[in-house]
Amino acid sequence: MDRKTEKELLKKAKAGHIPSYEDLMADCRNKIYQSLCALLINNTDAEEVLHDACIKAWQQLPRFRGDSRFSTWLHKIARNEALMRLRSSKNRLKHESTQEELPVEKMGETRSAFDALRQYDRKLYLKKAMIRLKKDERMALSLFYFEEQSIREIEEATGWSNSNIKILLYRGRNNLYRELRTLLKNEVEDLL
Numbered sequence: 001m002d003r004k005t006e007k008e009l010l011k012k013a014k015a016g017h018i019p020s021y022e023d024l025m026a027d028c029r030n031k032i033y034q035s036l037c038a039l040l041i042n043n044t045d046a047e048e049v050l051h052d053a054c055i056k057a058w059q060q061l062p063r064f065r066g067d068s069r070f071s072t073w074l075h076k077i078a079r080n081e082a083l084m085r086l087r088s089s090k091n092r093l094k095h096e097s098t099q100e101e102l103p104v105e106k107m108g109e110t111r112s113a114f115d116a117l118r119q120y121d122r123k124l125y126l127k128k129a130m131i132r133l134k135k136d137e138r139m140a141l142s143l144f145y146f147e148e149q150s151i152r153e154i155e156e157a158t159g160w161s162n163s164n165i166k167i168l169l170y171r172g173r174n175n176l177y178r179e180l181r182t183l184l185k186n187e188v189e190d191l192l
Contacts, residue, residue, distance in 0.1 A: 009024050010066065010070060014061055021061070027070075027071065028071035028075070031075075031147050032050060032071070032074060034147060035078070035146075036082050038130065038146060039079070039082050039138060039139050040085065040086065041127070045082075045085060053074060053077045053081045054074075057077050068156055069156075072153070072156045072157050075157040079139070079157065079158065083135070086135060125183055126180075128179075128183055129180045130176065132175075132179045133172060134172075134175075136160075137171055137172030139158070140165055141169065141176065143158075151165050151166065
């Protein structure tokens with residue numbers, strides 16, 4: 001969404017026009033959800049946090065000055081909500097299962113079942129390794145690689161400095177590789 005459209009929708013939303021707010025949300029909802037999934041690991045928690053963040057953003061919308069993009073502002077609210085949830089349920093995260101059902105119905109005709117299983121294994125082991133990372137490293141890697149945000153965008157969304165983001169990415173990549181090697185022993189090169 002371009003800045004002009006966003007400003008028009010914001011103006012209407014601040015006046016109480018709910019469909020305009022929904023349009024703003026639709027533009028950034030999926031990216032924020034993916035980021036929350038990476039941070040919280042549990043998809044249900046991510047949905048709940050996103051819902052809470054949307055409500056909080058609606059309530060705080062009159063205070064939004066427009067210094068940043070709406071999506072950046074909402075992402076910051078969602079991240080803060082997620083961090084509060086992590087603090088309140090620190091121990092629960094360690095014991096959660098990371099098992100997922102194999103999405104058989106999504107296998108394309110050109111992909112074999114073996115390729116789908118291999119892709120599933122990649123995601124599963126990546127998710128298991130990501131759980132073991134520090135939350136800031138997990139967040140930085142998720143924003144940079146999965147959401148393809150620039151370092152500048154990550155700065156705006158998180159409030160971290162440029163150098164801190166680069167350090168988190170560097171350490172996160174190294175720690176992720178180390179965790180994958182621990183999980184997979186010598187198979188890590190085959191998986192990647």
